[in-house]
């Protein structure tokens with residue numbers, strides 16, 4: 444598991460290979476089975492494989508372009524994401540579980556912030572009262588995955604880890 448975490452990079456370019464149904468379902472199960480505050484499971488996962496819908500989603504955020512080429516897009520839908528501190532935390536847990544499960548099958552992924560959330564919700568037929576926040580692109584990498592983290596790398600342990608207090 445640690446090696447999956449260590450080696451996982453954000454992948455934004457994908458081959459045209461489809462993700463087999465069984466693996467796609469396993470990825471979604473990894474999200475569904477995630478733990479959450481008070482076990483509230485404040486999420487719905489809209490799975491998208493239709494190319495036109497993925498293209499339209501890619502236009503719902505300034506940095507969402509990679510969704511156009513994804514083999515599978517998973518859009519996170521939640522109630523009330525902004526007024527409960529635990530919701531973004533829970534969505535992050537579900538997201539990372541899905542991404543690591545995908546990576547264990549050699550499938551790359553990256554987040555997209557869907558700034559135009561109303562447009563994305565309309566596109567997917569999400570009912571009123573729900574919020575569309577982020578999407579995740581999944582697909583087989585079309586780029587070298589064995590590369591260091593993005594410019595700047597990760598902050599060192601001496602910078603971010605504090606034992607027994609700050």
Ligand SMILES: Cc1cc2nc3c(=O)[nH]c(=O)nc-3n(C[C@H](O)[C@H](O)[C@H](O)COP(=O)(O)O)c2cc1C
Pocket residue numbers: 451452453454455504506507509553554555556557591592593
């Ligand atoms: C909450 C959140 C939102 C993100 N939004 C975007 C986004 O809109 N577009 C994008 O390309 N990457 C997005 N990312 C991906 C980060 O840029 C990526 O995880 C980071 O660059 C680390 O990549 P690396 O592991 O390849 O170094 C987002 C990540 C998180 C956690």
